[in-house]
Amino acid sequence: MTNSFNSIINLAFKAVPNELGNDLYLISGALIIIQKPHDHFAYAYHIKNQGGGTVGEYHLILNYDSTNTWQSTLGSSIDRESFETTGDGIIGFDMKKADDIIIELDILWARIISRGLEEDVEHPYDELFLLKKDILLKDLSKKNSHLEKHQGTEWYSKNEIKDKNDILNEIDIESISSIVPGNMCFI
Helix, strand or coil, X not given: CCCCCEEEEEEEEEECCHHXXXXXXXXXXXXXXXXXXXXXXXXXXXXXXXXXXXXXXXXXXXXXXXXXXXXXXXXXXXXXXXXXXXXXXXXXXXXXXXXXXXXXXXXXXXXXXXXXXXXXXXXXXXXXXXXXXXXXXXXXXXXXEEEEEECCEEEEEEEECCCCCCHHHHCCHHHHHHCCCCCCCCC
């Protein structure tokens, strides 16, 4: 990711059983937000454990509106093409302007999260979201990252907002995460 974007990363995860290797975490929730500095629009992907072994996949368009609050519009799926449909009714949304930012979101998402294992062997985790431990350890060595354990789940957050006066600092992660269906919520 280039230095010209702000990002907020939140992950909830557990270690996978040793027979699959001790270098992986199973993600039960992820929220990754990206924004051009001081832009009134930000874009996010969010996944949540929804019980019964299923994980819901969503995208969000976040708009800092005339009331000086972040509003969020939820769309299903994690892919660039679905943003245009979700953004149709949002005042000021411009897909051409959003396109480069969403491409950066795709790159950041793919750098952190993988779906299933890269091997040609079938595993019970093939359709689930995984995080490699070495990626997390590298990020933990940087400023603005935090890791804590609560009720058997690891909670990781990283805030890379370049300017302390940027409007993205005013975002309420809990309210953004709470509109997404599922069994957990980032705070």
